[in-house]
Amino acid sequence: MKAGAALAAAALLIAACVPFFVRDPYALFMISLSLVGAITALGLNITNGYLGILNLSVGGQVALGAYACAIAALRGVPVPLALMLATLAGAVLAALIFLLFARLTGFFFGLATIAAAEVVRLMVRNLDDWTNGVRGLRGYPKLTESPSTTYWVLLVLLALAIAGTAAVVRSSLGLRWRSIRENASKALAIGLPVRRLQGAGFVASGAVMALGGGLLALLLQYIEPGIAGLNTLVQTVLMVALGGAGTILGPVVGALAITVIPEFLRVANELRLVLYGATLIVVVLAIPGGIVGALERALRTRRRLALYQQEKLKT
Amino acid sequence: MTLLAQALVSGLAIGAIYALAAAGLGIVFGLFGVINFAHTQNMMIGAVAAVAAASLGAPFAVALLAGVLAAALLGALTERLFIRPLLSHETVQIDTLFITLGLAIVIENAMLMLWGSQPRYFDAPLPGMVQLGRVVLTMDRLASIVLALVVFAVLHLLVTRTRLGKAVLATAQNPEAARVVGIPVTRVRLIAFAVGCGLAGLGGVLWGVTYSVSYVTGSTFLILSFVLVVMSGPGNIASLLVCSVLLGLTESLAGAFFDTKWQRLAVMLVFIAVIMTRPQGLGAGRFARANI
Numbered sequence: 001m002k003a004g005a006a007l008a009a010a011a012l013l014i015a016a017c018v019p020f021f022v023r024d025p026y027a028l029f030m031i032s033l034s035l036v037g038a039i040t041a042l043g044l045n046i047t048n049g050y051l052g053i054l055n056l057s058v059g060g061q062v063a064l065g066a067y068a069c070a071i072a073a074l075r076g077v078p079v080p081l082a083l084m085l086a087t088l089a090g091a092v093l094a095a096l097i098f099l100l101f102a103r104l105t106g107f108f109f110g111l112a113t114i115a116a117a118e119v120v121r122l123m124v125r126n127l128d129d130w131t132n133g134v135r136g137l138r139g140y141p142k143l144t145e146s147p148s149t150t151y152w153v154l155l156v157l158l159a160l161a162i163a164g165t166a167a168v169v170r171s172s173l174g175l176r177w178r179s180i181r182e183n184a185s186k187a188l189a190i191g192l193p194v195r196r197l198q199g200a201g202f203v204a205s206g207a208v209m210a211l212g213g214g215l216l217a218l219l220l221q222y223i224e225p226g227i228a229g230l231n232t233l234v235q236t237v238l239m240v241a242l243g244g245a246g247t248i249l250g251p252v253v254g255a256l257a258i259t260v261i262p263e264f265l266r267v268a269n270e271l272r273l274v275l276y277g278a279t280l281i282v283v284v285l286a287i288p289g290g291i292v293g294a295l296e297r298a299l300r301t302r303r304r305l306a307l308y309q310q311e312k313l314k315t
Numbered sequence: 316m317t318l319l320a321q322a323l324v325s326g327l328a329i330g331a332i333y334a335l336a337a338a339g340l341g342i343v344f345g346l347f348g349v350i351n352f353a354h355t356q357n358m359m360i361g362a363v364a365a366v367a368a369a370s371l372g373a374p375f376a377v378a379l380l381a382g383v384l385a386a387a388l389l390g391a392l393t394e395r396l397f398i399r400p401l402l403s404h405e406t407v408q409i410d411t412l413f414i415t416l417g418l419a420i421v422i423e424n425a426m427l428m429l430w431g432s433q434p435r436y437f438d439a440p441l442p443g444m445v446q447l448g449r450v451v452l453t454m455d456r457l458a459s460i461v462l463a464l465v466v467f468a469v470l471h472l473l474v475t476r477t478r479l480g481k482a483v484l485a486t487a488q489n490p491e492a493a494r495v496v497g498i499p500v501t502r503v504r505l506i507a508f509a510v511g512c513g514l515a516g517l518g519g520v521l522w523g524v525t526y527s528v529s530y531v532t533g534s535t536f537l538i539l540s541f542v543l544v545v546m547s548g549p550g551n552i553a554s555l556l557v558c559s560v561l562l563g564l565t566e567s568l569a570g571a572f573f574d575t576k577w578q579r580l581a582v583m584l585v586f587i588a589v590i591m592t593r594p595q596g597l598g599a600g601r602f603a604r605a606n607i
Contacts, residue, residue: 111541270427273423278417
């Protein structure tokens with residue numbers, strides 16, 4: 001545990017130095033973008049990774065957060081407050097989805113959540129007075145004026161999100177979430193308030209994803225209704241699946257990998273989505289636990305092997 | 316009054332295409348217990364193949380057939396490469412959902428790169444219209460309704476009257492038992508998958524004839540076909556037809572009496588209302604016995 005904390009502090013320190021080494025503003029922008037993606041992916045990981053609830057409303061949550069934040073900022077609300085509003089909006093939307101689709105079972109609940117994303121997309125497309133329709137919104141304030149400061153703010157927010165996830169996952173609440181994921185009916189049988197726990201997780205997930213959406217809007221400085229569509233869904237799902245669903249760092253690793261690697265390979269923009277889709281296919285076929293999941297498994301095997309050899313030496 | 320009648324007729328035509336779009340998804344869910352996220356990409360591929368064939372001078376019937384076959388082929392490949400290997404996974408539903416989500420994105424964006432973003436049009440293969448009093452029904456819409464009716468009638472006969480149909484039903488009910496009595500479950504699943512995707516291809520061609528074809532044609536129907544499967548109760552084609560017509564009518568009535576930009580939202584609201592009152596799907600009650 002102590003080693004873990006030291007490692008985390010060291011990683012944070014190294015990450016904080018990135019703006020001193022990355023001089024190219026575009027590169028720093030892309031890295032900042034991956035931090036935002038990581039926050040959204042952490043949100044999705046709560047439901048898809050820890051609770052075992054299929055949640056396909058990502059696009060809707062991100063778009064709602066983005067528009068709530070941009071519209072508030074355009075109307076003179078200070079940026080931090082606008083972000084809080086976005087988070088709150090996401091929580092409300094998630095609560096609404098959870099209540100409306102409450103009677104759908106498992107898999108069907110997941111399929112229905114994509115309809116919620118579609119409702120958000122249609123709303124932001126049609127409410128022209130607020131959202132400027134398909135032309136999109138621009139001209140609202142930035143997170144901060146300097147790209148480096150923006151990066152640091154995002155890094156702090158991401159660190160808080162990771163620490164928050166870690167705290168919850170290691171608490172008894174996290175244990176209860178995982179027990180629901182492993183066997184919901186057994187969890188119910190031993191007296192866990194399954195619906196309430198699921199609802200709380202779903203709302204938390206929606207709030208975090210909407211916060212990611214708000215940050216995305218501030219970073220991109222342009223948003224349009226397409227944010228609510230399939231591309232956001234596939235990117236975020238890929239971040240979680242590639243990094244490792246149900247691991248604390250998985251979504252972060254996934255977000256970094258899919259944002260930075262295509263840049264590094266200088267992949268054309270149209271090819272990027274093809275690459276994402278193909279990677280998702282490969283991950284499902286070949287690395288079911290994701291990168292972090294595979295590493296954890298390998299580590300565990302090595303530790304067991306070492307223990308086994310120690311035992312053998314003793315006898 | 317004329318407006319209402321006109322809206323009802325257009326709604327029927329839209330509902331017919333919705334039914335074709337979603338039927339295969341429902342069949343696949345009934346047989347495999349999984350959802351194919353790339354299902355409506357078969358519509359796009361079918362429509363694209365048909366447009367390509369028509370532009371090469373093929374008569375419309377041939378182009379239509381080419382579209383259906385292209386979609387069925389893509390379906391067969393999807394099953395063989397991406398669904399079958401995952402059926403033994405413990406988390407098969409999520410895995411297949413994600414893998415086909417990846418596939419959908421690949422197909423759509425590959426088509427964008429190869430074909431461009433410009434919509435293409437058929438060269439009016441079904442001109443003319445039918446007049447019923449003051450209500451006008453264009454030939455392409457009439458063809459959508461009639462073809463959908465014929466196809467679903469044939470499908471119904473296929474399932475209820477043939478050995479293949481019985482094999483499909485048995486596989487849907489209990490794949491293990493079906494295997495034990497000698498039904499080639501794997502092949503039955505492959506055929507049903509391909510047929511379902513062929514239906515989507517047909518829907519795509521008909522949609523393309525009435526409107527236009529582009530690389531996003533598939534995504535346009537994606538959420539709608541999900542909604543239809545959830546709403547109708549999976550694996551129940553009769554109820555799927557009812558729901559498709561319901562949503563088609565909703566869309567066209569909302570367009571006629573409110574504003575076309577609120578059509579899709581009206582459809583979603585109807586879906587949410589149905590799901591809140593009947594979470595097991597419309598088909599679970601009265602239509603339940605008309606399985607597949």
